[in-house]
Amino acid sequence: MGTTQLESVPEPKYWHLKTVLSDALDQDFAVGEILPNERELAARFGVARATLRQALEQLELEGRLQRRRGVGTTVAPPRVGVAVDSTQHGWPGEGSDGWEAVDASETVPAAAVLKLLGTAPDQPVHTVRRTRVTGGQAVAAELLYVPAASVPGLSAIDAPAGPARARAVLRELQRLTLDGQDRSVELGSARADDAKELDRLPGAPVLLVTTRYFTTEGTAAVSVATYRADTCRLTFGDSGVEITETRAAS
Template identity: 30%
Template sequence: MNRVPPHRADRPVRAGIPEHGRVPRYYAVKAELFDLVENLGEGTVLPSERELAERFSVSRVTLRQAVSELVLEGKLIRRQGSGTFVAPPKLVQPLSLVSYTEGMRRQGVEPTRTVITIEEISADEGLSRDLMLEPGDPVVHLERVLLADDERIGLESTYLSLRRFPDLLEKLDPGGSLYACLTERLGVRFAEAEERVETVLATPREALLIGTNPALPMLLLHRVSYDVDGHPIERARSLYRGDRFSFVARLHADR
């Protein structure tokens, strides 16, 4: 067995460079730049483009490509007129019945929301199937921008049956936790949820609301939540910035 240099378990094996060693020059620079970023620490401004190009013996065009990929991955952040900085760690939301509010506060982050839309709509075929309604039944649609310490990180659309929750809008603080309102004021008991996560690009409208680059990869979460009797409570579509957000789940073996 050939011995190879040790690698960190949270990093790509051999920094993602194949055994034959033939990779685009920008990628090799990216790997070196990532090591530099880790040593600089959160919030530190990156050295100038000229200095880095000389340090890695590459053209500025090659360096810019390496920096751009680290920006897309959330390792660096550009600030107009200020420079490029080492980004803070990504926020982590558990894939569980923990609310967005609770998940953020566990990390010492204050969650807030900006309301974009509160409206009554008629259930289409998909909504009626997911919420066990008849097509055309009234549904409350709540759309809100999600913030963490006043930084926009996501956009959430939630749909609930108006017949099941006729006084929802009277009891809900639109900028507060919907989960808390349902459990504490309306007596709902969450039991399980079905979730699907995929990567997408934001639409122009979504990018504008979240305040992000439309080319930035986003994490899209679809969820239908159920109560203890197996009845659906809500259907949610949550879009999160891929550079600032990640999900974690604890898995258990079947018994």
């Protein structure tokens, strides 16, 4: 990385430095490579270490860098695209969709989910928890709500709990004929359980992707996926909306 003159730049020094560092990450560093220490970088760019820290923190928030204890600051892995366009999706768990089954249990969903499902509070609903992992780090957590009526062949004996139970619910769901789906995306705050799973603080900004899956009989399942806002971006194209996971920041 070369030096640059920052004194005459009207914008904040750390912001301009962030831009210079971002260009250098693209040109001079490989994924996983460790950056020089703060003292060396500050001297190279002629800035105070406080200014450098601000720039590095911003790059971390944008998912360009990872900071790991005992390792240092490294260049984050490349982005992974996750399409939201309904024409490119099937049932959850079909093929290799990047999600890992964690657990399944019968719960009473929130009123908003019950409204999407069109079910009454006293009707049993299977709640499947899954995580999406990129580069060894969880970047999204999902709660998939499946009314018992959607999976009448599910046996509690075959897979009573845990990941096996979650996979059993997914298998039964995939026996249905998918008639369509719709999605919505909104900005939200991480709940305590999602924050812990995603290594964020409770209340941290997240993207909530809600998907309804339809059969000819009506809504068969509802998915609420929570993506770390610092590892995702929304892009718009001819195929619809796409979520692109950025480099995960630890």
